[in-house]
Amino acid sequence: MSLVNFAAREITCKLVYYGPGRSGKTSNLQYIHGRVPEARRGRMVSLATESDRTLFFDFLPLELGTISGFTTRFQLYTVPGQVYYNATRRLVLQGADGVVFVADSQARRFDDNLESFQNLQENLLEQGIDVRSLPTVLQYNKQDLPAELVLTPADLEDALNFRSVPSFSADALHGSGVFETLKALSALVLKRLAAGNSGESV
Amino acid sequence: MTPSTPLNPRATFDTFVETASNRLAATAARTVGEFPGASYNPLLVFSAAGLGKTHLLMAIAHYARKLSRGTTTLYLTIEEFADAHRSAVLAGQENAFIRHHGEVDFLVLDDLHTLTRHPEAPAVLEAVVQHRLEANRQVVLGSRRAPQEIRGVPEVLARHLSSGLAVEISSPDAAGRLEILKRKAAEMRIEFDPGVLEAVAAIPIESVRELIGALNRLAAFQSVSPAPLDPTQARVLISGVTEPEAEFSASAFTGVPGEVDHQERPLPDPAASPLGDEFGAFLSEVVASVTEQVERWRQRVGETILYWEGEGYRTGRLEALLEHEVPAEPELVLKQFADDVARLKGLEAEAAALAPDLAGSPVFRDPDQMAAAEGALAHSLARGIPVPQPMPEFLLQEFGEGGASRNALQAALAVVAESGGKYNPLIVVGESGVGKSHLVHGIGNALIAAGVTPVACLNASTFIAEVTEHAEGRALLEWRLRYRWVAAFVLDDVHLLAGSARAQEELGLLFNHLMDQRRQLVFSSAVPIAALRGIDPRLLTRMEAGLVVDLPRPDRETRLQIVKRLLATTPAADDAALADYLASRPAENARLVHGTVQRVLSAAEAHQAALSPAFAREVLEGIDGASVRSSARQSGSRGPSLAQSGLSALRSHEKMVLEWPSIVDRLIEELR
Structure with a gap:
């Protein structure tokens, strides 16, 4: 999927937002989408149910223009967080260059986070991807909620970040941490692509 | 000792922007x-x-x-x-x-x-x-x-x-900053509207590095904006003041209709966000990151240049690479260069083994002049020990062509015409004495005559002896080198290698190398390849991949050709009856045909008799001895004591060696 194509002068990156249902994946994309001025705003494809739960996935293509002679595209996806949509999650994960795991910081969602994180690793392994080699960033969302309802970033770090990947506290609805997360993942992915690990012509 | 930190290949005086401050x-x-x-x-x-x-x-x-x-x-x-x-x-x-x-x-x-x-x-x-x-x-x-x-x-x-x-x-002043911005923008091949760079240069940015970062930011925004930046927008962008209505913000979204707005809470107004132009900052970082990664190949090339220059190799090819924009496959170019250097090192080592004065020669230092390096090695080989040559008396044009041998001869001529091409290797199989050696040595001589040199031509027994003699170390290396650069390699009686594993191993190595180099290989064997025992199957398989031609016993047509050639230099050259008679004599192989003719010629010389079918019949079949003696008397001369003993001596049961100045003239015959 991803590649730095020297011949065609193209860079394409697929970034996937993963996490349990209602953790804020779509909110991340909507916030990013929202930061683009009205005149330049296109459409974000979001296939969801009426009760606003992501049924299939969200898709946000970013045409970043020509950089150093390369047409650069980022494609942002979310996966449906609900347990029973695992086939869709696997489909969306195919060819991903990087993953943002959006954890719900609420204490009551702790097990959901663990389950989803485990599911991410299982789905990656099923596709023959070594989770250690895939650029991954953790986002601890909803840190804006009252302290008595959420786990601290340190608690979540202990539970989820045993690989010491970059992690960010966030309030995706209001934008805090959203672009920091995206920037961190983009840097990891671009670094890896240029190092020739994308599996395609680099 | 201490390795130098790699120099940034772009950090040269050419790319250094001079201002009043520096x-x-x-x-x-x-x-x-x-x-x-x-x-x-x-x-x-x-x-x-x-x-x-x-x-x-x-x-x-x-x-x-x-x-x-x-x-x-x-x-x-x-x-x-x-x-x-x-x-x-x-x-x-x-x-x-x-x-x-x-x-x-x-x-x-x-x-x-x-x-x-x-x-x-x-x-x-x-x-x-x-x-x-x-x-x-x-x-x-x-x-x-x-x-x-x-x-x-x-x-x-x-x-x-x-x-x-x-x-x-010191820090550049406004004029210096403008000069730097203009120069870097030109290097990046980005054009800005008049006044844009001047507006940015007016901002008191002290560090050149920050100034270039600002230029990158300008470039990123302009690349994704529908219209070029104007000076006001540029100043706002770089000085950090957010301009909500700025038209130069980045990103275009494309997609299909069907946007679903399903957030639980209303989305914040981007313009009202205290976080400022986040997408712009994100884009700026992506630009910097992409630029760094994409341009990394330049650094790699630069480091590679420095490394190989340090090793003493010329790097013109790589330096030329830096003059261009992103090449299609930079890694391939670097790998090819490294491969060429490795090849040069190999050539240098081989040449130095033969001619030590060639070690360190500049001719082995330029990967773009590989042909010159190969030529130097060939020259050093020419100075080295000569390889065994084909025996000059075996010429293809003197090979007896008849119905039986025609195929083999045609194959030989094809090899000479297209050395290393069509029939490679060529294996000539035939019984002892049918003319295999003549044919393969003849091929060697014909190749030399055609300018395909050097040609190594030797018997398998000699090959085994050489392998044994040069068993190891430098002697073995030098011995190998003798044969690695021949244009053609001819090995007679390859079946003699049976049981000699070491010689087979060396032949296998040589075989592979010469085939890789599209050099001609010719073998002869007295045993059909499939029936060879004691030879490494891998070697047999490689031989069978070439053309195997049979050289059968000479038929009458072939024998007549041989006889005519042997009589060509005698007074009986035009005696068709004599030639016909001699060709009609039974002979299982060419060597016996030679022997038969030689017997008659020797007897004629001994008796100083004229060559004729009758004389030949007398010599070979003992018929009409009186006429032979009469013929001898008519000649009026007296032969040596051996000859004076008459044909009775020739018909004795002694073994005689008449003369053997060379292999073709060797005659060991049991006389009756």
Whole structure:
């Protein structure tokens, strides 16, 4: 999927937002989408149910223009967080260059986070991807909620970040941490692509 | 010894933008590069971070190398210098360290202001600088502080520093900033509307590095904006003031209709966000990151150039690469270059084994002149030990062509016409004496005549003996080299290799090499390939992959051709009846045909008799001896005592050797 194509002068990156249902994946994309001025705003494809739960996935293509002679595209996806949509999650994960795991910081969602994180690793392994080699960033969302309802970033770090990947506290609805997360993942992915690990012509 | 920190290939004087704030430093740096050790020694360049100090130091090293290819330069930070010194001390090599750093042509040390962080560094640096100044070798130093502000500098070193030249690079003024922006924009091939760069240059950015970062930001925004930036937008963008209605914000979204707005809470108004133009900042970082990653190949190429230059190889091909935009496959170009250098090393080693004076020859230092290197090796081989040659008396044109041998001869002629091409290897199979040796030696001679040289031609027994004689070490290497560069390799009686594993192994290696090089291989065997025993199956398989031709027993037509050739130089050359009679004699192979004719010729000479069918019949069948004797008497001459004994002697049961000046004339015949 991803590649730095020297011949065609193209860079394409697929970034996937993963996490349990209602953790804020779509909110991340909507916030990013929202930061683009009205005149330049296109459409974000979001296939969801009426009760606003992501049924299939969200898709946000970013045409970043020509950089150093390369047409650069980022494609942002979310996966449906609900347990029973695992086939869709696997489909969306195919060819991903990087993953943002959006954890719900609420204490009551702790097990959901663990389950989803485990599911991410299982789905990656099923596709023959070594989770250690895939650029991954953790986002601890909803840190804006009252302290008595959420786990601290340190608690979540202990539970989820045993690989010491970059992690960010966030309030995706209001934008805090959203672009920091995206920037961190983009840097990891671009670094890896240029190092020739994308599996395609680099 | 201490490896130099790789120089940034783009940090040259050509890419250094001179402004009023750095002109003095640049001039001094150029002077030092042109006349090392003669003018400003040591030269100290000091400035705040990000003003081009390191660029200038590296440019000096590049310039010195460019002016004199043999110049050795060492560029290190003080930290690297101190680390290397510690390692040398631990290894008990401190004196060697000081000597090495004292003797390199150019020593460039950056970050002198960090000297006091390494307690042992000041003293050793003082010793090195002292050593170098005494030998008029150039020292160039970089620092973020003026020399008098650097604490912990030993007194002697301080004196040395004050005896040279210390120049400062200050922050560029508005005009300098504009010059830098224009130059870098041109390098990036980006055009801005009039007034844009001037607007940015008016912003008091002190660091050149930050200024270039600002330019990257401008470029990123303009690349994704529908219209070029105007000066106001540029100023707002770079000075950090958010302009909500700015039209130059980035990103275009494409997609299919069907946007679903399903957020639980209303989305914030981007313009009202206290976080400012986040997407712009994100884009700016992506631009920087992509640029860095995409341009990384340039750095790799630059490092590769420096490495191979250090190893003494010419790097014109790689230098040309840097002149272009992103090549299609930079990694492939680098790999090809490394492969070519490896090939050159191999050629040099082989040539040096034969001619030691070729070791280190410049001809083996330019990967773009591979043909010249191969030519030098071929020349050295020509100077080396000659390979065994085909026997000159075996000529293809004298090979008896008949119905039975026609196929084999046609194959031989095809090999000569297209050496290394169509029939490779060619294997001639036939019983002993049918003419295999004649044919394969004849091929060798024909190839030489056609300019395919050198040709090695030898018997398998000789090959085995040579392998045994050159069993190991340098002798084995040299022996191998003799054959690795032949244009054609002819091995007679290959079936004799059976049981000789070592010789087969060497033949296998040689076989592979020559086939890879599309050189011709010719073999003969008295045993059909499929029936060969005691030969490595891999070798047999390789042989069978070529053309195997049978050379059967000579038929009458073939025998007649042989007889005619043998009689060609005798008075009976035109005696068709004699030739016909001799060809009609039973002979299982060409060698017996030779023997038959030789018997008649020898008897005629012994009796001084005229050659005729009757005489031949008498010699070979004992018929009408009286007429033979009569013929001898008519000749009026007397032969030697052996001949005087008459045909009775020839019909005795003794074994006789008449003469054998060469293999074709050998005749061991049991006479009756």
